[in-house]
Amino acid sequence: MDHPVSPSAHDDRITVREAVFRLLRDLGMTSIFGNPGSTELPMFKDFPEDFDYVLALQECVVVGMADGYAQATHNAAFVNLHSAAGVGHAMGNIFTAHKNGTPLVITAGQQARSLQPFDPFLGSNQATELPKPYVKWSVEPARAEDVPLAIARAYYIAMMPPCGPVLVSVPSDDWDVLTTPVEARRVSRQLRPDADLLQDIGAALDAAVAPAIVVGAAVDRDGAWNEAVAFAERHQARVYVAPMSGRCSFPEDHPLWGGFLPAMRERIVERLGGHDVVFALGAPAFTYHVEGAGPHLPAHARLVQLTDDPQVAARAPVGTSVVGSIRQGLRDLLARPAPAERKPPAPRVRAPRQPVPDAEVRLPVDWVLQTLNDLRPRDSIIVEEAPSARPRIHEHLPIYASETFYTMCSGGLGFGLPAALGVAMGKPDKRVIALIGDGSTMYAVQALWTAAQRKLPMTLLILKNQRYAALHEFARIFGYKPGEAVPGTALPDIDFVGLAAAQGVDGVSVATAGAFEDALARALVSSGPMLIEIDIA
Incomplete structure (x- = not known):
């Protein structure tokens, strides 16, 4: 009796290049921000018509553009840099993307695998170490066949809160190697904050006489703007912006708006004077720029914190910290019974309007x-x-x-x-x-x-x-x-x-x-x- 012949396990193989572009398309990353060099050219052979190569004239511009694009679109941006020199040029804005919490999938060209034992021109000797510590993960896959899987893993890591850049180094001769396709997966990016600790935060704010909320960039990054406003209004809490915040997370014409905290310990304590509970919401407690001394909070004030970053929670000097989604945490807090009504703080005094300057003076x-x-x-x-x-x-x-x-x-x-x-x-x-x-x-x-x-x-x-x-x-x-x-x-x-x-x-x-x-x-x-x-x- 004849048996049907099974199709070869290799019949569905495609090139690394084809697999990567298919994956990027499925992940919604069809814009590639780059400034190409010789080791990157093999990636772009037969460049797909539905992709957009966004050329910038220097690598720091490449990464800065990708950072803005990723923040605006709520998806990781794909970056292509040239070996060690290109990554070096880009490091300033890779550092900024790390601090901004921006998801970037950065690929960097590498010399052909066969050349690497000879320390070739334009090779990156320690490609995975070069961008550290300002990437969440970096890898040069052991085999060419593993490049699509490495880029998929890089994407999921970049998108996990706290988001940030990752780097994949790809040797130039990997792109024509045959491999199997990689399907895009659905991966959860939400971590629900601990319910018991959230109850502690809610109880502390309920019992406060004069609560303050210090909002950071993570509030707006997590789409928690409306929840932050509702929570501040529920507690009639004065709202300040954390020092050096890269996003606005509360409307600055709101009656509860309290202004910006400086990056100096003593002045933060001074500005928060009179508050008995301080809620650091999506913000470090606190970012300092110059040396200071003394307490981090006014006397008898308690700090509570909700952050999406375990490192931020770990380095808070005092108080209770909860790690998880800012938006989900606020929704859970808003689901608690409303506290007793509290008298709102007096509105902040606004800066006076400036007169039109005289024609002969430089513009103020x-x-x-x-x-x-x-x-x-x-x-x-x-x-x-x-x-x-x-x-x-x-x-x-x-x-x-x-x-x-x-x-x-x-x-x-x-x-x-x-x-x-x-x-x-x-x-x-x-x-x-x-x-x-x-x-x-x-x-x-x-x-x-x-x-x-x-x-x-x-x-x-x-x-x-x-x-x-x-x-x-x-x-x-x-x-x-x-x-x-x-x-x-x-x-x-x-x-x-x-x-x-x-x-x-x-x-x-x-x-x-x-x-x-x-x-x-x-x-x-x-x-x-x-x-x-x-x-x-």
Whole structure:
């Protein structure tokens, strides 16, 4: 009797390249952010028509754009870098993505496996060690056949809270090797907070006389904006923003809004004075920038914390910490019986409006920000990297809605301008406004070329004070005398309109109130990128 012949177990094999593109398509990652080198070229042979290669002219721009895009789309972005040199160029923004909690799947080219024993040109000798400790996981698969599985695993790790970047090093001769397809899987990304500890948090807030909530970036990242507002209103709690937060997590025109905490221990204690329970919500307790001493909280105040990051919970100096989904934790807290009614705190005193400056003076940044707030659409998105202006931004440029503000949690420059491009690509129905200092702009000015090539309808505002002004503020902390020179901080003679024009972006320089108002009105409705260089005091 004849038996049917079984099909070969290898009949369904495809190349590593085909398997990876099939997987990326299933995972919704059809935009590839990169700047290619020789070791990456084999990946892009027969590039699929439904994929988009987003070219940037330097690797820090590549990663910054991908970071903004991933935050805007709520999905990991796919990045392709060139071996050790490209990863090295990108490390500043990989560090920022790590601090931002942004999911990125980073692939880096590697020399062919047959060449690696000979320390080849453009080889990465310790490819998996190079990006550490600022990636959640890094690997160079032992076999070419394992590359698709490694990228799948990298994606799931990147998307697990707390999200972050991962790296897969891929030798250049792996892409044509035959392998089996890898199917995308459904993997849960939610961790429900411990119910008993949540009850402790709820009871502490119920019993508080004057509770405070300190919100961090994780609230907005987890889509918990509405729950945070409802919870603050239930407890009539004053709401502050944690130091160095990269997202806005509470409406800044709300009566319970309390402002921004500084990154200094003593001043945090001072600002939180009078509160008996402090709830760190999606935020560290606390991020400091300068040395301090003494307690971390006002006398007799209790700290409770809900965070999606076990490391943040572990390093809190005092109090009770619960790890899990911010949104689910707040929903569980809101499901408890409502506490007794509490008198709301007095509304925060708002900064006074600034008068129109005289024509002969350089534009005050307070007035520039106030005017931007007056003219911009309420739901427009601000992407900011202007460290010296940040305190004034806090006073004169309030954020009203979820997912309408992005900055870096790291303090590393070079993120803001490319991230604005990524956000504009990820949210094409919104007006994106990049608000960048002149020093910050020069870290990633090549991003203007990509903005022009893609005709992104963006407004690019360069606050030009001709120096690294933030360093002048810190100079006083480190003992510099008033008026004493701070070496290496002057930035004269940079023509941002010329730099923009050379890369295909329309621009204008303004130095008077009328000129700024006219230029801003045009830039807010531009069909492509428009840059305004603002000569500020």
